[in-house]
Amino acid sequence: MTMVSGISRTVVVFTLLTLSLFGAAIWSLSAGAVPVSWQIIANTLFDLDGPRQDYIILRSRLPRTLLALLSGGCLAISGTIVQALLRNPLASPKIIGINSGAALAVCLMVIALPDLPITYLPVAAVLGGCLAASLVWLGSEVGKVSPTRLVLIGIAVGFLFDAGVDYILVTSPSFKFSTPLVWLTGSLWARGWAHLGLVWHVLLLLAVTSVILSYRLDLIRLGDAHATGLGMNVPRERFVLLALAVLLAAISVSVVGVLGFVGLMAPHIARSLVGGSHPVLQPCAILTGMFLVVLADATGRALAPPVEISAGILTAMFGAPFFIFILITTGKAEQS
Amino acid sequence: MTTGGWQHRGVPAGLLLITLFASGAAASLATGGRSDVGLSALLGVFGAEPKSLAQSVMFDIRLPRTLVAVFIGINLAMAGLILQAVTRNPLASPSILGVNQGAALGMVLALFFPAMSGSAVGVFAVTGALTAGALTFAIAGGFQGELNSLRLILGGVAVGAFACALVRFSFTLDDDLSRQVVRWTSGNIADMRWHDVGPLAGLSITGLIATVLLSHRLNLMALGEASATGLGTDPRITLLFGAVLAAILTGASVAVAGPVAFVGLVVPHMCRLVFGPDHRILVPAAALGGATLMVLADFASKWVIAPFETPVGVIAALIGAPYFLYQTLVAKDLE
Amino acid sequence: MSIKLHGVSAGYSGFMLRDISLTITKGSFTALIGPNGCGKSTLLNTIARVLPTRAGTIHIGGRNIATARTKEIARTVTVLPQNPVVPPAISVEQLVHYGRAPHQNLLGMRSQADHDAVENALHTTSLTDLRRRPLAELSGGQRQRAFIAMCLAQDTPYLLFDEPTSFLDIRYQYETLDLLADLQSTGRTCVVVLHDIAQAARYADNLVVMRDGAIQAQGRPADVVTPEMLSQIYDLQAKVFSDPVSCTPALSPVSAGRLSNLNEHIQTSQSLENPDAREVAVRFH
Numbered sequence: 001m002t003m004v005s006g007i008s009r010t011v012v013v014f015t016l017l018t019l020s021l022f023g024a025a026i027w028s029l030s031a032g033a034v035p036v037s038w039q040i041i042a043n044t045l046f047d048l049d050g051p052r053q054d055y056i057i058l059r060s061r062l063p064r065t066l067l068a069l070l071s072g073g074c075l076a077i078s079g080t081i082v083q084a085l086l087r088n089p090l091a092s093p094k095i096i097g098i099n100s101g102a103a104l105a106v107c108l109m110v111i112a113l114p115d116l117p118i119t120y121l122p123v124a125a126v127l128g129g130c131l132a133a134s135l136v137w138l139g140s141e142v143g144k145v146s147p148t149r150l151v152l153i154g155i156a157v158g159f160l161f162d163a164g165v166d167y168i169l170v171t172s173p174s175f176k177f178s179t180p181l182v183w184l185t186g187s188l189w190a191r192g193w194a195h196l197g198l199v200w201h202v203l204l205l206l207a208v209t210s211v212i213l214s215y216r217l218d219l220i221r222l223g224d225a226h227a228t229g230l231g232m233n234v235p236r237e238r239f240v241l242l243a244l245a246v247l248l249a250a251i252s253v254s255v256v257g258v259l260g261f262v263g264l265m266a267p268h269i270a271r272s273l274v275g276g277s278h279p280v281l282q283p284c285a286i287l288t289g290m291f292l293v294v295l296a297d298a299t300g301r302a303l304a305p306p307v308e309i310s311a312g313i314l315t316a317m318f319g320a321p322f323f324i325f326i327l328i329t330t331g332k333a334e335q336s
Numbered sequence: 337m338t339t340g341g342w343q344h345r346g347v348p349a350g351l352l353l354i355t356l357f358a359s360g361a362a363a364s365l366a367t368g369g370r371s372d373v374g375l376s377a378l379l380g381v382f383g384a385e386p387k388s389l390a391q392s393v394m395f396d397i398r399l400p401r402t403l404v405a406v407f408i409g410i411n412l413a414m415a416g417l418i419l420q421a422v423t424r425n426p427l428a429s430p431s432i433l434g435v436n437q438g439a440a441l442g443m444v445l446a447l448f449f450p451a452m453s454g455s456a457v458g459v460f461a462v463t464g465a466l467t468a469g470a471l472t473f474a475i476a477g478g479f480q481g482e483l484n485s486l487r488l489i490l491g492g493v494a495v496g497a498f499a500c501a502l503v504r505f506s507f508t509l510d511d512d513l514s515r516q517v518v519r520w521t522s523g524n525i526a527d528m529r530w531h532d533v534g535p536l537a538g539l540s541i542t543g544l545i546a547t548v549l550l551s552h553r554l555n556l557m558a559l560g561e562a563s564a565t566g567l568g569t570d571p572r573i574t575l576l577f578g579a580v581l582a583a584i585l586t587g588a589s590v591a592v593a594g595p596v597a598f599v600g601l602v603v604p605h606m607c608r609l610v611f612g613p614d615h616r617i618l619v620p621a622a623a624l625g626g627a628t629l630m631v632l633a634d635f636a637s638k639w640v641i642a643p644f645e646t647p648v649g650v651i652a653a654l655i656g657a658p659y660f661l662y663q664t665l666v667a668k669d670l671e
Numbered sequence: 672m673s674i675k676l677h678g679v680s681a682g683y684s685g686f687m688l689r690d691i692s693l694t695i696t697k698g699s700f701t702a703l704i705g706p707n708g709c710g711k712s713t714l715l716n717t718i719a720r721v722l723p724t725r726a727g728t729i730h731i732g733g734r735n736i737a738t739a740r741t742k743e744i745a746r747t748v749t750v751l752p753q754n755p756v757v758p759p760a761i762s763v764e765q766l767v768h769y770g771r772a773p774h775q776n777l778l779g780m781r782s783q784a785d786h787d788a789v790e791n792a793l794h795t796t797s798l799t800d801l802r803r804r805p806l807a808e809l810s811g812g813q814r815q816r817a818f819i820a821m822c823l824a825q826d827t828p829y830l831l832f833d834e835p836t837s838f839l840d841i842r843y844q845y846e847t848l849d850l851l852a853d854l855q856s857t858g859r860t861c862v863v864v865l866h867d868i869a870q871a872a873r874y875a876d877n878l879v880v881m882r883d884g885a886i887q888a889q890g891r892p893a894d895v896v897t898p899e900m901l902s903q904i905y906d907l908q909a910k911v912f913s914d915p916v917s918c919t920p921a922l923s924p925v926s927a928g929r930l931s932n933l934n935e936h937i938q939t940s941q942s943l944e945n946p947d948a949r950e951v952a953v954r955f956h
Contacts, residue, residue, distance in 0.1 A: 228741065260497065
C-alpha cells in the first residue's frame, strides 16, 4: 500500500462523509415509532406549505439528532487526542476510565441528591471524569510509564469506578433505579432542547479549540524528545490536551450517557481514510464520530419500534468486535 | 521450587488462614436479619427434632448461604489460579478475561426462555463462560501457542464489554426482568437454599481434586512452554484442560450466584505471595483463601445494610478493583 | 557562539550527572563516548532540554535553555532521539514537514520557506523518490534517514543526535556519518552520541569520554583514544593503531586466554607486512 495522499483523495473522502452524514441525519429525523417521510421533514424544517409534523420533528427528533451529532463529534475528538497522547491505537476515553468516572459521579448525584436540577449533571460528570483521569495520570507517575501500562491502569481505574456504580445501583431503591440505568447504557432517549442548551456552547468552544490545536498532536505523537526538540513545551501541552480530552468526553457522557467505543472507532476509521496527519485526521474523525452516533441512535429507534434500543448498546456491540479486530491486526500493539 | 523460606512461612500462615476462615464463617453464620439468632443455634442443629425457630433459621437460611459462599470462593480461586498459571499472566482471572461476563450472558439468555430451568441454566452459563474464554484465548493468539499477555487482557476486556452490552440490551426488553438481572449480575447469594448447595458442592469438590491433580503440570507451565515440552508434558493439553476446568468452575458459580468479580484475581495472588510458587501447596491454600474471602465478604454484605443488603459480588468488587489497580501499578513484566 | 555547560547536574532519580562543565565550540563535530550507562545519552538529552537540569546552566548560542522560550531554542538546535516513535499512517514528506514546526505559527501554516527547507532536506537525504511512502513501510535505514531529514528541515546551526547509527546496517551507518560530516562542513555544529569508538574517532574532531556520570577526558581523537583510556574507562586491554584508510585511531582488543596467542600471532604478521602499523603503534603508545 503506497500512501495515496494528495488533495484529491482527501476531498473525495470528506465529500462522501458529509453526504453520508446528511443521509444519516435525515434518516434519524424520519425513523422511530412514528415514521415521517422526507417531504414532511422538509416542510417542517424549512417552514414550507404542506403537511407538517411540528411536535415530533421540532420538539423531539431535531434536538435529539443535533445532540447525537454534537456528542459523536466530541467523543471522536477526545478519542483522537487520547490515542495521540498515549501513542496507542487501542486507547480511548473509555479505556482510560473517563466514562466510568463520569458514570459514578452522575449515579451519585442522581441517587444521593435527586433534587438537584439536571444543570449540575455535566458538572458532576466532569468532576468524576477528571477524578478518574487524574487517578490514571498519578498512577502512571505523571505520564512516565509506557503507554501499554497506562492503558492497563486505565482499565483498572475503570473497574474501580464500575464497582462503585454497581454498589450504588444495587443499594438504591428501585424507583430511583431506571434513570441511571438508561443513562448507563448510553441512550439519547428523552433528550431534548434542554439538554442541548446545557452543553452546546461549552462543547463547541472545546471542539474548536481542539481542532485548532490538532497540529500539536502531530508533534507530541513523535515522542517527548522529538516534540521538545521541535520547540514544544511537552508537559504543559500534554496537560492542556488531556484536559481537553477529559472535558469533551465527560461533558458528552453527562448528557448522552456511556456511549462506548465511539472515541475508539472514529479516529481509527478516519486514520485509514485520510492518514495520520492530525489537522486532516481530526476533522475527518469528527465527521466519522457524528455519523456513528447518529446512525446508532437512528438504528436503535428503527429496529423494533416502538421499543428503543439504546445507542450505547449498539455502539458497544459493534465497537467491541472492532476493538478486537484492531487488537489482532495491530499485532505488536504496543508500538510505543 | 519449594525453597526453605516458603515452608517456614507456610505453616504459621496456613494456621492463620484456617483461623481466619473459621472466624469468618462464624461471623457469616452469626449475622443476619434476625439478631436473636446467634451461633448457639448451630449447636444440635443437625440432630434435634423438632427444631426451635432459631435453629430452623440457622439450618434453612444461614447455613446454605454460608456454604454457597464457601464453594463459590473455592471455585473462583481455583479458576483464577489455573488461568494465571496457564497464561503465565498475573492479571488473568475469570472477570478480567471476560469469562464471568460470558457466563452472565449465557445466564441471561436462559432467563429469557422461561422453559429453561434448573440445570439447563447452569449449562447455559458454562457454555457462555467457555465461549467467552475461548474467544479471548483466540484473540490473544493462545491457539497458535503464542500467548501475548497484553492482548489477553485487552481481548478479555473487549469480550467482557461485548457480553455486557448484550446483557444490558436485555434491560431494555423487559422492565421486570431488568431489575432481576441487575441484582443478579451483581452477585447475590441472599436467597440460597439447600437445593442450591448440593450441585455446587459436588462441582467444587470435583474441581478441587482435578486442580490438585493438575498442580504438577501447572508448575511446569511456569517454566515456559518450551521447557514444559522439554520435560515431557504437552503444554497445550495443560492449557486445554485448565481452561475448560476454569470455565466450568466459573460457569457453575455464576449460574448460582451471578458473576462475583475479582476473587479469582486477588486470592491466587496473595497466596502466591505468602505460600510461594509451588502449586501443590498453592491449590489447597488458594481454595481455603477463596473460601475465607467469600465468607468475609458475605459477612460484610449482611453487616453493611444501607437501605438494602449489599450483594456479596459488589463487596468483592469493592475489595478486588483497588487490588487490581495496585497490581497493574507494581507488576513488573507487563511491557 | 557555542554550547557551554557550567556545573550541570541532571538525570533520573537512580542516576545522576554530576557537576559537568563543558564547552563545545561552534562548527565542531563532537562525539560523546563511554561505556553503557555512563551518562552520554543523559548528557545529550540534558543539553537538548529533554531532561531538566537540577543545577548549573546550559547556554546554546548565547541563550540559556532554562529561561529562553523552547520554540526559540528549537530554531537553534535540533534533536534526534535514540528510538524515535514511528507515528502510524504518516508519509515521509509529512514527517519532514514536522521539522518546520518551530518556524510556524500556532496553526502550523506553511510558508514558501518551509517548502524549500523540506525539499532541501529530502534532497540531501536522497528521499525525494520516497516522499509519498508511508513511514511505517520503510526499511530501518530509510526510516532513520527520514528522521534525519526532519531534523535537517528544522534548519538549525546545532544538531544533537543520540546514537544515529544504532540498528543500521554498516553501510547506512557510514552514510549517516558522512551526511553529518557534510553538514559540519557547511558550518553546523554536530554533537553525536556514538557507541563505536573507531567510528567516533574517524568522524569527530572532538571526543568527550564519559564514565559514571562525569566527563573523564576530552580532546582530539588522537590524544584521547589511547590504550590507557580504554583500560581505565572500558576495562579493556587493547592495542591502538592507525586506521589504514582514515589515519585516525582504531583499536583491536587483546583478549585473555586462548585468543591471546592468536592475537600475538596476528600482530606480528601484521607488523611485518605493514610497516605503518608499527610506526603508528609507537606514535600512540
